[in-house]
Amino acid sequence: MLLITGGAGFIGSNFILDWLAHHDEPVTNLDALTYAGNLENLSDLRGDVRHRFIHGSVADAEAVADAFDRARPRAVIHFAAESHVDRSISGPKIFIETNVLGTATMLDAAKRYWESLPPSEKSEFRFINISTDEVYGFLTPDASPAVETTPFDPSSPYSASKAAADQLGRAYARTYGLPVITVRSTNNYGPRQYCEKLTPSVIQKALAREPIPIYGSGRQIRDWIHVSDFCRALERILERGAPGEIYNVGAENELANIDYVRRICGILDELAPHPEGSYADLIRHVADRPGHDVRYGLNPEKLRRTLGWKPKIHFYTGIRDTVDWYLDGLKKVI
Ligand code: NAD
Secondary structure, eight states: OEEEESTTSHHHHHHHHHHHHHOOOOEEEEEOOOTTOOGGGGGGGTTOTTEEEEEOOTTOHHHHHHHHHHHOOSEEEEOOOOOOHHHHHHOOHHHIIIIIIHHHHHHHHHHHHHHTSOHHHHHHOEEEEEEEGGGGOOOOTTSOOBOTTSOOOOOSHHHHHHHHHHHHHHHHHHHHOOOEEEEEEOEEESSSOOTTSHHHHHHHHHHTTOOEEEETTSOOEEEEEEHHHHHHHHHHHHHHOOTTOEEEEOOSOEEEHHHHHHHHHHHHHHHSOOTTOOGGGGEEEEOOOTTOOSBOOBOOHHHHHHHOOOOOSOHHHHHHHHHHHHHHHHHHHO
16 A cells, blocks of 8 residues: 555646556545645546545644554655745745645654564655755756755745755654655646646636736746656656665756747647637746746756666657647536
8 A cells, every 4th residue: 555645636646547557556645635636636536446535634643643544555655745836935834834844744653653564564665755856946057957966955935845844854764764765856747737837827828818927038947747757757766766865857858938838839829729829929928936946957867877767758749748638628617
């Protein structure tokens, strides 16, 4: 049994669906169903006894202890988080509660559970702590992509809270020997993402013929990975990753935000052409986000070299399928 936190969100739901498509090992999904969590993401699993849902918060020690008791997991994948940078700027407190205290609560319960296991199960147990490229702070345009030993320099309350959560996991590995593996990922794109995030929000605004806002110049660079490739990396790390290690997961697919948004508009022009002209005409530059990092980029060489993982989905195919998926969903709503 796997214990997944945040499995009703974007990456967590994609992970659970992918996992159960290829394995019979059941999952227990602990999720607080915040505005970002949606059980509809898992509607394909209705009636599937391999998915067991527990409604509760990772910051609630009782709910977490109960989840460990009920799941008796061989591994935890801790996705649950407040994840939207803009929200962290207008209201940082919940980010500290969920990302820092929630991760501390999860680690503490995992430690107690792990200590109670017989030696054979104890050595197999894993706690995969999901972190982000944002903990490294921004890269200058000509800097090499971050490696696992690049120092932290977070810019937003979101990335600072994730940095704390990431380091707590590292501390539990070093201090108590808890088999924590830290995974730092770049920007994911793909189906089932909450509508406020860049990819779905551009598609929604474009189809509604509303202005598509772009922060500042739009020259900020992000490395985009398809969520399925990230889920495959997690499976590989779960299977073969070494306790105490850190793995960067990136696709070496760096794009300026403006180019990413133009690409989406170009696909929409093909799939849902509008008589008034290209969707890219709706792009409007707006005041930049405070503390907006100019570039993130990860070097995924360690994962490639030690675990033989590399992304499979070409960006042009992945983003086209993603746009198509959201278009399909919007047609159903209309
Ligand atoms: P998301 O916002 O789509 O989903 C978060 C999920 O966590 C939701 O289902 C929500 O209900 C749940 N949740 C929130 N607070 C909770 C709490 N207190 N207890 C239990 N559940 C709670 O996020 P996502 O994009 O799927 O990101 C998942 C993880 O991956 C996060 O840790 C995020 O920091 C990390 N990450 C995401 C990206 C990305 O591009 N999306 C990139 C790097 C790292």
